[in-house]
Every structure is written in C-alpha cells, then in structure tokens.
Amino acid sequence: MSYTTRVLEDATKKHASEPEFIQAMTEILTTLKPFADARPAYEEMGILERLVEPERIIIFRVPWIDDAGKFRVNLGYRVQFNSAIGPYKGGLRFHPSVSLSIIKFLGFEQIFKNSLTGLPIGGGKGGSDFDPKGKSYREVMSFCQSFMTELYRHVGANTDVPAGDIGVGAREVGFMFGQYKRLTNSFEGVFTGKGLTYGGSLARTEATGYGLVYLTEEMLKNHGKTIEGKTVIISGSGNVAVYAAQKTAQLGGVVVAMSDSNGFIYDANGIDLAAVKEIKEIKRGRISEYKNYRPSSVYTEGRGIWNTKCDIAFPCATQNELSEEDAKALVANGCFAVGEGANMPSTLEATEVFLQNRILFAPGKAANAGGVATSALEMSQNSQRLAWSFDEVDKKLKDIMVNIYAGINEAAKEAGKTDNFVAGANIAGFKKVAEAMMQQGAV
Numbered sequence: 001m002s003y004t005t006r007v008l009e010d011a012t013k014k015h016a017s018e019p020e021f022i023q024a025m026t027e028i029l030t031t032l033k034p035f036a037d038a039r040p041a042y043e044e045m046g047i048l049e050r051l052v053e054p055e056r057i058i059i060f061r062v063p064w065i066d067d068a069g070k071f072r073v074n075l076g077y078r079v080q081f082n083s084a085i086g087p088y089k090g091g092l093r094f095h096p097s098v099s100l101s102i103i104k105f106l107g108f109e110q111i112f113k114n115s116l117t118g119l120p121i122g123g124g125k126g127g128s129d130f131d132p133k134g135k136s137y138r139e140v141m142s143f144c145q146s147f148m149t150e151l152y153r154h155v156g157a158n159t160d161v162p163a164g165d166i167g168v169g170a171r172e173v174g175f176m177f178g179q180y181k182r183l184t185n186s187f188e189g190v191f192t193g194k195g196l197t198y199g200g201s202l203a204r205t206e207a208t209g210y211g212l213v214y215l216t217e218e219m220l221k222n223h224g225k226t227i228e229g230k231t232v233i234i235s236g237s238g239n240v241a242v243y244a245a246q247k248t249a250q251l252g253g254v255v256v257a258m259s260d261s262n263g264f265i266y267d268a269n270g271i272d273l274a275a276v277k278e279i280k281e282i283k284r285g286r287i288s289e290y291k292n293y294r295p296s297s298v299y300t301e302g303r304g305i306w307n308t309k310c311d312i313a314f315p316c317a318t319q320n321e322l323s324e325e326d327a328k329a330l331v332a333n334g335c336f337a338v339g340e341g342a343n344m345p346s347t348l349e350a351t352e353v354f355l356q357n358r359i360l361f362a363p364g365k366a367a368n369a370g371g372v373a374t375s376a377l378e379m380s381q382n383s384q385r386l387a388w389s390f391d392e393v394d395k396k397l398k399d400i401m402v403n404i405y406a407g408i409n410e411a412a413k414e415a416g417k418t419d420n421f422v423a424g425a426n427i428a429g430f431k432k433v434a435e436a437m438m439q440q441g442a443v
C-alpha cells in the first residue's frame with residue numbers, strides 16, 4: 001500500500017466519528033497521492049502523519065446567562081492545526097451545527113489555503129455551537145465575553161490570530177477583542193476583521209467576496225472568457241455572498257439568485273443588493289423579505305437554488321451545500337464556471353461531476369483565500385502601526401488572487417492535470433508547508 005493511502009486509511013479509522021474532517025482529508029490526500037508518493041523524504045520524515053494531526057486542540061465550556069436569567073452552556077473550540085509557516089490563523093464560527101469534525105475540517109483546509117496566499121500564516125480554526133440567531137445584543141456580548149475568558153490564554157498576536165466566519169462578524173469580533181484587551185492589559189493585533197476605529201483594515205469586510213471574483217475573473221480570462229454579461233447565481237447572503245455579488249455587478253455580471261438557510265430568491269432583473277444588505281445586515285432578517293422590496297421577484301422555500309439556469313455559480317453559504325444532483329443540474333443548464341466562496345461547499349461527488357465535465361472549477365481553498373490574505377495584511381498594518389488606504393489593500397488583494405491562480409495553474413500543469421485546480425491548489429499549498437516542516441525537524 002502506498003504511503004499516502006496508508007496515512008489516509010489510518011487517519012480515517014482513527015477519526016471515524018468525524019465525517020467532514022474525513023471528507024477534507026480524502027480530497028486532499030487523494031489528489032496529493034502521486035506527488036507525495038514520488039518523494040520518499042516525506043515518508044521518512046512522517047510529514048503526512050504529522051499534517052493530519054492538529055498540533056493542539058482546545059475544547060472548553062462556555063457558561064453564560066440569558067436575558068431571562070437562565071444559565072446556558074455551550075462548547076467552545078480552537079484547533080491549532082499547523083504553525084510551520086506562521087502563527088495559527090483562521091476564523092471562529094458560531095453556528096448550532098459546529099462540532100469537532102467541522103472545526104477540524106476547516107482548520108485542515110486553512111493550512112493549505114493560508115500557504116497559497118504566499119503570506120506567513122499557519123492554519124487554525126475555532127468556534128462554538130452557540131446560535132447567535134434571535135439572541136439579543138446583551139446575550140451575544142455575554143456569550144462572547146465568556147468565550148474569550150477561556151480562549152484569551154491560548155491566543156496572541158504572535159501565537160494564534162482568530163477572525164470571523166459564519167455567525168461571527170464585526171460585532172462579535174469587537175466584543176471578543178475588547179474582552180481580550182481587558183484580560184491581558186495588552187492592545188495588540190490578536191484578531192483580524194476588527195472595526196476600523198481600533199486597528200481593522202479597510203477592505204477586509206469586502207475581501208473574501210471580492211477575492212473570489214478576482215480569482216474567477218483571472219481563471220476565465222485565461223480561458224478567453226469574462227464575467228461581463230454573464231448570468232450568475234450566489235448561494236448565501238452573508239458576508240462572502242454579499243461582496244461577491246457586489247464585485248460581480250461591478251464587473252458587469254448579472255446576479256439573478258441568492259439564498260439563506262430557509263430558501264432562495266430569483267430576480268430576473270438582477271438582485272437589488274442594497275435591499276439584501278438592509279434585510280441581512282441591518283434587520284438580521286430572512287431573505288424571503290426581499291419580495292417586499294421587489295414584488296416581481298420569486299421566493300422559493302428550500303435549497304433548490306442550483307436548479308436556476310446560469311453561466312457561473314458561486315456557492316457562498318456552507319459545507320456540502322452542493323450535491324452531485326445539484327452539480328449535474330448546473331452542468332445540464334449550461335453553467336461553465338464554479339467558484340467556491342464557502343469552505344468545501346461541493347461534496348466529493350459534486351466536485352467529480354465538475355471535473356469530468358471540464359467545468360472551470362476554482363476550489364474554496366484558493367478561491368476564498370482573499371479573506372485570510374487580507375487578514376494577514378491587517379496583521380502587517382497592526383505591526384507597523386499604520387493603516388493603508390482602501391485602494392492600496394484592494395490592489396494587494398487583487399495581486400494576491402492573480403498570483404494564487406498562477407500558482408495553482410502551474411502546479412496542475414506540472415502534475416499533468418491541466419485545468420484541474422483541485423489538484424493544483426492542494427499540491428501548491430502542500431509543498432511550502434511540507435518544506436517548512438522538514439526544515440524544522442521533528443516538531
């Protein structure tokens with residue numbers, strides 16, 4: 001049995017109760033197989049065995065009191081996966097579905113994603129099964145302060161730098177940053193995605209969505225196409241989805257559908273993004289309310305968004321939101337490009353459908369890396385005690401996305417898998433981390 005297969009089989013057995021983590025490992029190790037098996041030094045130095053085990057996992061109780069005076073308890077997680085090329089870096093997710101498996105899959109993906117950015121950031125991820133939906137301002141603050149009261153001792157500007165993800169935006173980052181500062185008496189860049197008044201970077205809010213569109217545009221350009229005039233559908237209506245929609249519209253694409261966890265809207269005239277932002281960002285409401293703004297639009301309950309005819313699809317909600325059937329429907333309807341704004345939104349089977357049908361497919365760890373890349377730019381600004389202009393950060397972000405495309409394109413070609421950017425991203429991301437691990441010895 002080959003080295004890579006053995007490591008994957010052993011880790012799958014050992015972590016049998018972690019389906020999402022197994023899925024992420026399977027995708028990465030399967031595509032790395034020819035590359036890693038051809039280089040005996042990796043086996044000699046146990047690179048893959050070490051790579052699939054986090055350096056540290058922290059799991060803790062988060063007690064808080066709700067507005068009715070009732071005691072509540074959630075679980076908090078931080079998985080410090082790999083620090084070979086820099087301090088652990090990755091977001092925090094607050095969602096009732098959060099489990100160790102989900103945080104481990106996200107942390108594992110983050111190692112390769114962060115490497116692809118070319119910036120000195122290791123991989124980590126954290127979060128809680130706390131559900132911010134329907135909670136009051138006071139309850140969210142109370143939870144965030146309690147969460148940080150444990151997490152503060154494990155993070156730091158040169159150790160581990162969290163940020164946002166699903167359910168964690170500027171409001172939650174503010175509460176956690178404030179509590180960290182109070183507990184440590186230290187004003188430092190321990191979080192990214194901070195507010196602009198206390199060290200946040202311009203363009204970080206927009207970065208993941210914008211970056212997704214920059215990388216997709218570059219991929220299309222290399223295949224004689226552009227976004228201009230194309231029909232686009234975007235799942236989700238959170239941070240990533242909204243700014244992917246904004247940049248798509250700026251480049252002349254027409255976004256006709258968006259969604260949330262309840263259903264999706266279709267607006268043939270192009271989605272009115274100001275309305276979506278008001279519903280989701282200000283009112284914290286449901287996407288179904290869009291009908292009040294555009295009576296001619298159609299709202300459909302459920303997860304049928306992928307049956308909408310389009311040229312380009314951007315899944316920007318959550319893991320495994322796009323199944324094999326969904327992928328087949330997209331292909332049958334003439335969709336020719338897919339860019340993953342979310343982490344692992346396509347199942348393994350859906351990804352296979354895209355690759356078999358030669359869809360231009362940009363996997364999440366490359367396509368959504370603009371968020372964490374801009375987080376690293378926020379860390380640089382904090383270290384310098386300077387703030388760069390929006391245009392300066394946006395230009396750097398664009399250059400980074402163009403470079404990521406060049407890197408994954410080159411790696412795919414070298415592996416004899418031209419245009420397979422899944423293989424390209426995994427190999428390109430892995431190489432640098434593996435090299436750093438070998439140079440640092442048995443750590």
Ligand code: NDP
Nearest residue numbers: 165166167208236237238239240260261317342343368371
């Ligand atoms: P937000 O919380 O801002 O938005 C999440 C969106 O996805 C909401 O519209 C939400 O709908 C929907 N959603 C969440 N869970 C589910 C579910 N189980 N089923 C269907 N829809 C769901 O999160 P972000 O926009 O920040 O994150 C979206 C994705 O992008 C995630 O996969 C995240 O890991 C990834 N990502 C985020 C980055 C960032 O910088 N924020 C960077 C790179 C990747 P509802 O409102 O109904 O819950």
Ligand code: 2IT
Nearest residue numbers: 090091163165371372375
């Ligand atoms: O999945 C991700 O890359 C993020 N949620 C952003 C992480 C970060 O540290 O900015």
